[in-house]
Amino acid sequence: MHALGAIQVGDELPPIEAGPLRPEEFVRYAAASGDQNPLHTDPAVARSAGHGQVIAHGMLVMGLLGRVSAGLAGPGALRDFQVRFLAPTLPGERLRCGGRVTALQERAGMLIVQAELWALGDGDSVKASGTLRAELPAGAALTGSGTAP
């Protein structure tokens, strides 16, 4: 029996929307993360690398998925978080980032939660997909606040 409000397989994590993304956001992310690869900030470098324009840092997209994970688990409760980058994200695109609980297991009074994650761009193109595993107190609910210890 699950308590009212407890996490269920199939529950969707509160989604996050971003964009339309602006090149200045890539510049800001580059400075904050220390990733100064000009592929993300210099259109001439991006063109010489075979892209039409600068592309978003993959880790910017994973960072947005990290925000989605906060709907389930605070930074102390995440155990594993992995993402595959499937397509470049360009300026002007909107991203819709979400996730869904795929498995639950109770062990030693804790709830082990697995979820799948996705980042969709314009036209539902899949930019990134991933998974997470978190360890929560039994009976935990989706919070969206990211403050679970």
Next chain:
Amino acid sequence: MIDPAVIGRCFGPYRVRVERAQISAFAAALGEMNPIYHDLAAARAAGYPDLPAPPTLGTCYGLWANPPLLAELALLGAPLPRLLHGEQRYSYHAPIYAGDTLTASPAILGLERKQGRSGSFELLTLETQWHHQHGALALVDRLVVVVRNSVQ
């Protein structure tokens, strides 16, 4: 092409100090405005001893933010202009907070040759085990980088 003998090669060690200002700026660049990442009092009220690391903070200390490590890979035949991020995995073993000092020696775990539509490429797997100042394993960062054999 990269010599398969690079598998097992270690780099560093690299040491980083986790700074409050970096946590706050990094979270803000992701649009993450939860006060636990920006305000010490809010973090403490939520039960954390200091600002906690957002889930992907490790990237601030990883390959893309480490010019000496990028230079090492360039010497092995994997220069930055031919690299793309393929996959990223973080395994969380102990919490990381502002004020911590982390140390790691990234290692090449694997090298795989692939054939794609636009030519051959290699997948280089780099694993970084970050340890806390007291020796405990904190974070395992496993990064798969796509090394294109031409940039077109």
